[in-house]
Amino acid sequence: MRQPPEAVAVRPARRGDLDRVIAIDAAVTGLPKRSYWLSVYRRYSGAGRVGRYFLVADSVGEVRGFIIGDVRDWEFGSPPCGWVFAIDVEPRFRVAGIGTRLLAAICANFRRAGVFKVRTILAHDNTLILSFFRSQGMMAAPFIPLEMDIEV
Amino acid sequence: MKLQKNTSLALYSVLEFAADPTRHFPATEIAAKYGVSAHHLAKVLAALARAGILESVRGVGGGYRLVCNLRRLTLIDVIQIFEDPGLPDGERGDSGESTPVGRALGVVLSEIDQMTKATLASITLATMLRLMARQRKAGQDRASRRRPRRASARNA
Ligand SMILES: CC(C)(COP(=O)(O)OP(=O)(O)OC[C@H]1O[C@@H](n2cnc3c(N)ncnc32)[C@H](O)[C@@H]1OP(=O)(O)O)[C@@H](O)C(=O)NCCC(=O)NCCS
Numbered sequence: 001m002r003q004p005p006e007a008v009a010v011r012p013a014r015r016g017d018l019d020r021v022i023a024i025d026a027a028v029t030g031l032p033k034r035s036y037w038l039s040v041y042r043r044y045s046g047a048g049r050v051g052r053y054f055l056v057a058d059s060v061g062e063v064r065g066f067i068i069g070d071v072r073d074w075e076f077g078s079p080p081c082g083w084v085f086a087i088d089v090e091p092r093f094r095v096a097g098i099g100t101r102l103l104a105a106i107c108a109n110f111r112r113a114g115v116f117k118v119r120t121i122l123a124h125d126n127t128l129i130l131s132f133f134r135s136q137g138m139m140a141a142p143f144i145p146l147e148m149d150i151e152v
Numbered sequence: 153m154k155l156q157k158n159t160s161l162a163l164y165s166v167l168e169f170a171a172d173p174t175r176h177f178p179a180t181e182i183a184a185k186y187g188v189s190a191h192h193l194a195k196v197l198a199a200l201a202r203a204g205i206l207e208s209v210r211g212v213g214g215g216y217r218l219v220c221n222l223r224r225l226t227l228i229d230v231i232q233i234f235e236d237p238g239l240p241d242g243e244r245g246d247s248g249e250s251t252p253v254g255r256a257l258g259v260v261l262s263e264i265d266q267m268t269k270a271t272l273a274s275i276t277l278a279t280m281l282r283l284m285a286r287q288r289k290a291g292q293d294r295a296s297r298r299r300p301r302r303a304s305a306r307n308a
Pocket residue numbers: 028085086087088089090093094095096097098099100101126128129131132133135223224276
C-alpha cells in the first residue's frame with residue numbers, strides 16, 4: 001500500500017508500542033517472542049540509553065515498522081560505528097518509503113553521536129533486505145562473517 | 153569474478169540506457185564508446201531485446217530503449233542471459249570433484265559463489281545509477297580539492 005512518507009513520523013519506541021512491534025516481527029519471522037522483545041526494549045529504550053536506538057515509524061498513531069541499532073566501540077579493532085541489527089516494516093505498508101525513513105532517522109542519531117559509518121549483517125539469501133540496504137548505498141564491509149559448529 | 157565480454161557489454165549497454173531512459177540510442181553510439189564493432193554489439197542488444205529488457209525503436213534514428221523496471225531488474229537478471237554466474241554446489245565438472253580434496257575445494261568455492269550471487273541479485277539498475285552518481289560526485293570532490301592546491305602552489 002503506497003502512502004506518502006510524510007504521513008509517517010519516526011520517533012523513539014514507547015512501552016505501548018511493543019505489542020505492534022511483536023506482531024510485526026511475528027508476521028515476518030512466524031515466531032512471537034514476547035520476552036525477547038521486552039528485554040530488547042529494556043536495553044534499547046528510555047532515558048539514559050546512550051548510543052542505543054529503538055525507533056518506530058508511526059502513522060496516525062499506528063506503528064508500521066521499527067529499527068533498532070547501537071553505537072559499537074572498537075569491536076574487532078574497528079573505530080566506533082553504528083550498527084543496525086533489526087529493521088522490519090509491516091508487509092502491507094512496504095515499498096512506500098518507510099524503511100528509508102527509519103534508516104535515515106537512525107543514521108541521524110548515529111551522526112549526532114559522532115559516528116559516520118553504519119554497518120549491518122544480513123543473511124545472504126534474504127534478497128529483499130539486501131536489496132533494501134544496497135538501495136540505500138550500503139556496500140560490502142571489509143569484514144567476513146564466520147561461524148562454526150562447536151563440537152559436543 | 154571475471155565476466156565474459158558479451159556480459160560486460162550487456163551491462164554497459166543496459167546502464168547507458170538506464171541513465172537516460174527517455175533516449176533512443178543507436179547501437180553505433182554505444183559500440184563506439186566501448187570500443188566494439190556495431191555488429192558485435194547488435195547481437196548483444198538483440199539478446200537483451202529477446203529477454204524483454206530493451207525494445208527496438210523503428211523510424212528515424214532507430215535504436216533501442218529500455219522497457220524494464222529499473223527499480224527491480226538486478227545485475228544477475230542481465231548476467232544470467234549470457235552466462236551462469238556460479239554453478240550449484242558440487243557441479244564444477246572436473247574429474248577431481250568427487251575426491252576428498254575436490255569436495256573440500258568445492259565447499260570453499262561454493263562459499264564464494266554464494267556471496268557473488270547474493271551481491272549480484274541484490275543490486276538493481278536503480279542502485280547502480282545511484283552508485284555511479286556517488287562515484288561521479290566523489291571524483292568531482294577530489295578534483296576540486298586538488299585545484300586550489302595547484303593554484304596556491306602557483307601563487308607561492
Ligand atoms: C527491507 C524492508 C525494511 C524495506 O522496507 P520498505 O519500507 O519497503 O522500504 P522502502 O519503501 O523505503 O524501499 C526503499 C528501497 O528498497 C528497495 N526495495 C524495497 N522493497 C523491495 C522489493 N520488494 N524488491 C526489490 N527492492 C526493494 C528498493 O530499491 C526501494 O526503493 P524503490 O521503492 O525506489 O524501488 C522491508 O521490506 C522489510 O521489513 N522486510 C523484512 C525485513 C526482515 O527480513 N527483517 C528481519 C531481519 S532484521
